Amino acid sequence: MDEKKIARINELAKKAKSEEGLTPEEMVERDLLRQEYIAAYRDNLVAQLENTVIVEPDGTRHKLGKKP
Numbered sequence: 545m546d547e548k549k550i551a552r553i554n555e556l557a558k559k560a561k562s563e564e565g566l567t568p569e570e571m572v573e574r575d576l577l578r579q580e581y582i583a584a585y586r587d588n589l590v591a592q593l594e595n596t597v598i599v600e601p602d603g604t605r606h607k608l609g610k611k612p
Contacts, residue, residue, distance in 0.1 A: 545584040553577045 556574040560566050566574065596608050 545581055549577055549580070553581060 556566065556570055593608055597605050599605050
């Protein structure tokens with residue numbers, strides 16, 4: 545997710561907290577941007593966990609697996 549979209553999310557959040565509030569169009573935009581941000585966050589987390597290696601005390605290494 546690029547910096548412009550994150551800046552827009554923050555801008556909409558500030559406007560929502562103000563007395564002015566958000567228009568219905570801005571609420572839809574905010575929700576779509578939030579969904580996109582959460583999806584990108586999850587993808588990054590999954591990629592990080594897939595590259596995580598556990599090192600046992602005896603020196604053996606194995607990747608994290610999915611829970612059964």
